[in-house]
Amino acid sequence: MDTKAAPDRSVVLLVDDAADNLLALEAMLRREDVEILTARSGRDALEILLARDVAVAIVDVMMPEMDGFELAELIRGVDRTRRVPFLFVTAGVRVESRVFTGYETGAIDFLFKPLDERVLRAKVDVLVTLEQERRKVDRARAETEILLRLAQATNQAETDQEVHDPALDAAGDLLGARRSAIRILDEAGRMRFHAWRGLTESCRAAVDGPPPWSPADRDARPVLIQDVAVDGWMAGVRSILADEGI
Numbered sequence: 001m002d003t004k005a006a007p008d009r010s011v012v013l014l015v016d017d018a019a020d021n022l023l024a025l026e027a028m029l030r031r032e033d034v035e036i037l038t039a040r041s042g043r044d045a046l047e048i049l050l051a052r053d054v055a056v057a058i059v060d061v062m063m064p065e066m067d068g069f070e071l072a073e074l075i076r077g078v079d080r081t082r083r084v085p086f087l088f089v090t091a092g093v094r095v096e097s098r099v100f101t102g103y104e105t106g107a108i109d110f111l112f113k114p115l116d117e118r119v120l121r122a123k124v125d126v127l128v129t130l131e132q133e134r135r136k137v138d139r140a141r142a143e144t145e146i147l148l149r150l151a152q153a154t155n156q157a158e159t160d161q162e163v164h165d166p167a168l169d170a171a172g173d174l175l176g177a178r179r180s181a182i183r184i185l186d187e188a189g190r191m192r193f194h195a196w197r198g199l200t201e202s203c204r205a206a207v208d209g210p211p212p213w214s215p216a217d218r219d220a221r222p223v224l225i226q227d228v229a230v231d232g233w234m235a236g237v238r239s240i241l242a243d244e245g246i
Contacts, residue, residue, distance in 0.1 A: 009035045010055040010128045015045040015071065016089075017063045025058060028117045029124055033132075042066030046074060049081045055131035056108075056124055057086040072105035085127050087111060087120075146173045164195035172197060179246065189215050199244075206240040 012034050014025045022038045029036060037052070039045035042063060049057070057075075061068035068088055075081045086106075091113040109123060153166035164182050171177045179198035183191040191211040193204050212233065213220040228234050228241050 009033050010131050011035050011037055011052050012124060012128065013037050013039065013045060013048055013052075013054045013057040015039045015042070015057060015063075015068070016060040017041060018060075021060065025120075028115070028120055029058075034128060042068075042071035042074070045071060046081075049075065049084060050078070054081075054084050056127040057084055058120075058124070059086050059088055059107075061088050061090040069105055072107065076106050087123060089113060089115060143174060146170050161194065168195055168197050183211075185211060185213070185215060187215070203240055203244045203246075206237050 010033065012029055014022050014029075014036060015038075016022050016025070017040050019040070022040075026036050026038065034055075037048055037054075039048055043066065045057065045059070048054070059068040059071060063071075068090075072086065072088075075084060075086065085108045088107045088110045089112070090110075108127070111120065147170070150166050150170040154163050157163045167182065168180050171180045177197070179196075181196035181199055181204075182194050184194050186192050189211075190209060193199075193208060196204065212223050223233070225231050225234060228238060228246065234241070
């Protein structure tokens with residue numbers, strides 16, 4: 001089974017037209033489980049927000065062309081981005097009407113420069129943690145739905161063959177498996193393909209053959225191939241797997 005890992009890091013978006021400010025913010029907020037993205041304009045920020053799931057956006061209020069308030073209004077006006085939490089930062093003097101405007105647009109908070117690094121990190125850490133917990137809940141819900149569909153298909157199946165495709169579908173959905181297969185030991189002691197995803201005919205023909213177990217085995221142990229390039233058991237099929245990109 002060939003799987004492609006999904007990224008687990010949360011995304012923090014920094015929006016400021018001044019490169020020095022972006023560098024300073026990035027230094028304050030850098031952590032291993034966070035991917036920091038930067039935008040020098042409201043337009044660039046929108047492109048990122050429409051393409052990526054963002055845990056929190058930190059937006060400078062005073063930017064040319066599109067200021068932070070205008071960006072916030074656009075963020076709240078699009079279904080894809082309306083739930084993204086954001087913080088405003090500004091170097092301007094504290095004006096209560098502007099602070100009120102910031103909260104009115106949906107900002108979590110309105111911070112003034114010079115920023116207190118500990119306060120900023122604490123606020124961002126809370127929002128990142130909430131986003132990570134939400135993703136865990138969403139992932140658990142999705143996995144449960146996939147397993148329920150598989151269980152339903154299994155209960156309704158009248159033959160083993162009718163279970164194979166739902167099982168491979170579940171493997172793809174749960175693990176991100178681009179290649180998978182079900183092989184069954186036949187009476188002649190050979191592993192035969194009964195269902196597959198993403199495997200060419202030449203690849204299936206190359207690996208079709210005797211398994212590492214015998215039909216008499218009752219407690220056969222799974223075989224885990226750590227590295228196709230060096231594992232001796234894979235020597236006979238190494239070239240075809242390389243050609244397949246496995």
